[in-house]
Amino acid sequence: MPKTPSKTTAKTHPARELVFGDLWEYDPAPETADPKMKKKYDLFINGEFVPAKSGKYFPTINPADETKIADIALAGANDVDAACKAAQKAFTHVWSKTSGQERGKYLYRIARLLQDHAREFAIAETLDGGKPIKESRDFDVPMAAAHFFYHAGWADKLEFLAPGRKLSPHGVVGQVIPWNFPLLMLAWKIAPALATGNCVVLKPAETTSITALKFGEICQEAGLPKGVVNIVSGAGETGAAVINHPLTTKVAFTGSTEVGKLIMRSLAGTEKKMTMELGGKAANIVFDDAPLDQAVEGIVNGIFFNQGHVCCAGSRLLVQESVADEVLAKLKRRMAVLRVGDPMDKNTDIGAINSREQLERITALVKSGVDEGAELHQSACKLPTKGFFFRPSVFANVSMSHRIAREEIFGPVLSILTFRTPEEAVEKANNTAYGLSAGVWTDKGSRILKMSTLLKAGVVWANTYNKFDPASPFGGYKESGFGREGGKQGLLDYLKIS
Amino acid sequence: MTRIHITKTPKCYVGGAFIRSESGRVTELRDSEGGFLANIPQCTRKDLRNAVEAAAKAGPGWAKRSAFNRGQILYRLAEMIEARGNELRDALVMGGAKGGDATREVTTAIDRIVHYAGWTDKYEQVLGSVNPVASAHFNFTVTEPVGIIGVIAPDASPLLALVSLILPAITSGNCVVALASTTQPYPSILLGEMLATSDLPGGVVNLLTGFRHELIPTFATHEHLRALSGVVNADDRKTLRLGAAESVKRVHLLKAEETIDWFADGRQGVEEIRALVEFKTTWHPVGA
Secondary structure (H helix, E strand, O other): OOOOOHHHHHOOOOOOOOOOOOOOOOOOOOOOOOOOOOOEEEEEEEOEEEEEOOEEEEEEEEOOOEEEEEEOOEEEOOHHHHHHHHHHHHHHHHHHHOOHHHHHHHHHHHHHHHHHHHHHHHHHHHHHHHOOOHHHHHHHHHHHHHHHEEEEEOOOOOHOOOOOEEEEEEEEEEEOOOOOHHHHHHHHHHHHHHHHEEEEEOOOOOOOOOOHHHHHHHHHHHHOOOOOOOOOOOOHHHHHHHHHHOOOOEEEEEHHHHHHHHHHHHHHOOOEEEEEEOOOOOOEEEEEOOOOOHHHHHHHHOOOOOOHHHOOOOOEEEEHHHHHHHHHHHHHHHHOOOOOEEEOOOOEEEEEOHHHHHHHHHHHHHHHHOOOOOOEEEEEOOOOOOOOOOOEEEEEEEOOOOHHHHHOOOEEEEEEEEEEEEEHHHHHOOOOOOOOEEEEEEOOHHHHHHHHEEEEOOOEEEOOOOOOOOOOOOOOHHEEEEEEEEEEHHHHHHHHEE | OOOOOOOOOOOOOOOOEEEEOOOOOOOOOOOOOEEEEEEEEOOOOOHHHHHHHHHHHHHHHHHHOOOHHHHHHHHHHHHHHHHHHHHHHHHHOOOOHHHHHHHHHHHHHHHHHHHHHHHOOOHHHHOOOOOOOOOOOEEEEEEEEEOEEEEHHHHHOOOOOHHHHHHHHHHHHOOEEEEOOOOOOOOHHHHHHHHHHOOOOOOOOOEEEHHHHHHHHHHOOOOEEEEEEEEHHHHHHHHHHHHHHHOEEEEEEEEEOOOOOOOOHHHOHHHHOOEEEEEEEEEEEEEO
């Protein structure tokens, strides 16, 4: 019993700790630089910004205060057709005739330009999507640039990917990305596609189009040949038009498993190649020998990073029974000092939920958790009166059959389950239709490797969580999708092998 | 007095045992002149489900074998077929192949098995990687078998195509439930007998005979089949992909309407193995 403090001692001599709570408020530290945004964004087709043929626009709002930021052109089927044709023309006449080294040089330029404009991209990302500025500044934008930098170098070295085989690009690739990491997901999609010699038509998520359209400006600035990259904004219908267009012979999708299946069905009668990066319900497994303070930081990062809008979020905490009480106590204490609020404030840990729709979905799932008998703990922080915010939430006493343990919540909501043996942990971790990622916290290297072997997940983080790198392939098992993004493994999905 | 010839009752190889279809149904197998040869089991979706169950039992053990051991077992399979090559050749001739072509199909199939026997302890070094990430982590990517693979073999090159579809799957530790050529199922019956004596654990490869149109819908929707590999027509491709969408199954299908040269070297290799593995990336901390 060395690890759990004796309860009787705790009662008579309460441990002294310094919890300042809201005794002293932080001064606001807002990021105020100019994001250089336009009031109105047109589609980026064939190297130019053009209005939608229908003339329709839809508003995009700041989820932190619900004010309108800009109007975004709504691409219809005929706009998507124009984009696909532009991409095909660029592929046939220019891009397929551009050497690997020259393609790489364009990607290097894009990487550098993203670094040059990093600050304005970070602010635009936070304004449009609601994520804390410290995340868009320190993670999203630098990582997006890193992806272009990494893939740039591959463009003239593709023959090392499949020695002895002939590799060729697909031509036009249709890509549909989600709203949780708008610019980074664009980079994950466009960088490998261009490095392998494809041209792209990309549809950003309807709530987060701005950085994608700003990326069009980067393409112009880089002198990228017209039509190599086309950005068509809109909602589901626009995405369907991209995916079903006869010219897009390869489709790459990141989003929910539900929509992934829909796309798979709609393409069943075609020979299009697909990669799917879908949902997850990752287990983050904490053994009793883990460094618990470090683990608690990892748990917090695993579930509250980007408001939990992360497909690989560590949303199921599996903690060994002997340390469960201690972990929950530490976690509650840590949650009490998480700063929820204005995403533009540099001290904010948790920003705004991306949309009202998502907030409603999270609220409904949390309600189901309470109704099904799990024990809800929420931090007592003050939430802004305007905008979409949700308290960091943790459910204890969750059982495997609860909806909150099975369905992807995509919000700052953690479900805690316990286990006794490593076998039970593996059994519970793998008992899901998903298989995107997992976390393991232990002091034993051999146990890390054993657990990694047994967990049915595409990415396993040991004593860390939510780490990403362009050189590290990312993607899921089972209903979390197929194909990889990043690393040498990610490139082949954009090439035909003969 | 001439001796009465003993005819063989062809049986399917499932779970390491020889079975008839649970349906009790058979189809007549006739030679190219129309003479009666044997009754071939006409397997049903229930037989397919039983085969998947057998594969599920065998799977973890097979995947856990050392790569070296899997290589020895596959090489043993080649040894077993080499010894009975004439029997397979005769089966192919019976189905209409010319003698020389039949011999070539058998020898190519054996050589293909030897090719994959050599891959078992090498593909990982080609497909996997250590990834230079920008943090203090030993980051590496290894492959793992997908699980149980549904294989649908074409009618052309009934032995070589079947072998070419099964081998890359089992090389990496997957299990297979295969539907043999509908028009020429007999080579698969013989192959089952050879698999049974090859040290390959029962259930790793399960061979069914029967009608495609009866079994394709179950191949499409059975959720424990984690990938589909085979040669089918456009309608069946659509059926299989629609079913696959329900559980996000991996699908690698070749077109039955196109001629496939199964003898080509391009029909074997590490890319075929790659199509039926998952990639797993581990971030292991570096430091004291």
